[in-house]
Amino acid sequence: EVQLVESGGGLVQPGGSLRLSCAASGFAFSNYWMSWVRQVPGRGLEWVADINEDGSATYYVDSVKGRFTVYRDNGKNSLYLQMNRLRVDDTAVYYCARDPGVAAAHTVGHFDFWGQGALIAVSS
Amino acid sequence: AIWVTQSPSLLPASSGDRVTITCRVSQDVRTYLAWYRQKPGKAPELLISGASTLQSGVPSRFSGSGSGTEFTLTISRLQSEDFGTYFCQQYDKFPLNFGGGTKVEI
Numbered sequence: 365e366v367q368l369v370e371s372g373g374g375l376v377q378p379g380g381s382l383r384l385s386c387a388a389s390g391f392a393f394s395n396y397w398m399s400w401v402r403q404v405p406g407r408g409l410e411w412v413a414d415i416n417e418d419g420s421a422t423y424y425v426d427s428v429k430g431r432f433t434v435y436r437d438n439g440k441n442s443l444y445l446q447m448n449r450l451r452v453d454d455t456a457v458y459y460c461a462r463d464p465g466v467a468a469a470h471t472v473g474h475f476d477f478w479g480q481g482a483l484i485a486v487s488s
Numbered sequence: 489a490i491w492v493t494q495s496p497s498l499l500p501a502s503s504g505d506r507v508t509i510t511c512r513v514s515q516d517v518r519t520y521l522a523w524y525r526q527k528p529g530k531a532p533e534l535l536i537s538g539a540s541t542l543q544s545g546v547p548s549r550f551s552g553s554g555s556g557t558e559f560t561l562t563i564s565r566l567q568s569e570d571f572g573t574y575f576c577q578q579y580d581k582f583p584l585n586f587g588g589g590t591k592v593e594i
């Protein structure tokens with residue numbers, strides 16, 4: 365059974381830092397692109413970042429470029445999101461998600477399994 | 489960036505109804521479009537990818553169609569478990585974008 369479990373959420377002050385972790389199990393983690401998607405409670409979904417299978421390629425939404433870093437440790441079956449210089453508008457539930465696509469087939473960028481989400485609240 | 493617009497934003501319906509949700513994108517994404525359903529307090533679940541390919545386990549009352557810039561999700565006979573919010577998402581190009589959502593409610 366595929367499982368994605370986020371941890372590391374919480375309350376942080378504007379300008380602060382936080383690292384989210386996502387522990388993956390039930391599938392060959394190193395064979396998949398992985399993603400972070402966020403959602404302000406009661407609002408829509410916003411894609412945040414993507415990383416390819418070996419971590420050599422990363423993509424970000426413009427609003428987090430230069431502040432957030434996505435990386436992975438395939439030996440630990442884990443995905444991470446390092447968030448620096450946090451802003452009030454980064455407040456959201458952050459989901460870790462698996463991407464079933466294959467880059468060579470131009471099918472990366474959608475999400476077939478999601479974690480339960482981790483709430484990040486940025487407030488003074 | 490490719491913008492994604494869904495309509496309607498709210499869809500009152502009853503069990504047994506046939507419902508259709510429309511998704512429009514700002515430029516040609518071929519068939520690189522996915523549909524998700526989200527129940528309150530839960531993560532989204534993937535229903536359809538490639539504009540029309542049902543994910544394993546998704547009931548056949550769901551269908552997707554379209555290509556280019558206009559897409560539809562149809563539920564042929566709405567069941568009680570189908571109520572929730574539906575999102576479409578383009579994955580032709582980064583940045584990936586979702587539609588604003590369609591809440592299907594009684």
